[in-house]
Amino acid sequence: MEHSFWFVVTASFVCPNCSQNSTEKVVLNHPTTEFSELSQKIEDQVFCCQNCKEKVPEGTQVSIEMSRPWTRESLKSLSVDLPPEK
């Protein structure tokens, strides 16, 4: 089921594999704006290095920036990859 709120999470980290900076944008769909639940969801994400495409190993320091809540409609104005409509 699709939830009401969409968040764009920007994760930045130094890749332990290739030592380059990488920034990844992830779109999260969530039923509430409850931050503690969201941060749990973000922690469960596996990020990939945009340079070498390797998965970032656990324990890597990832800095997270989160957008305000968006609706699916308003998200269309952003240049992010939306998951297909369910």
Ligand SMILES: [Zn+2]
């Ligand atoms: Zn890398």
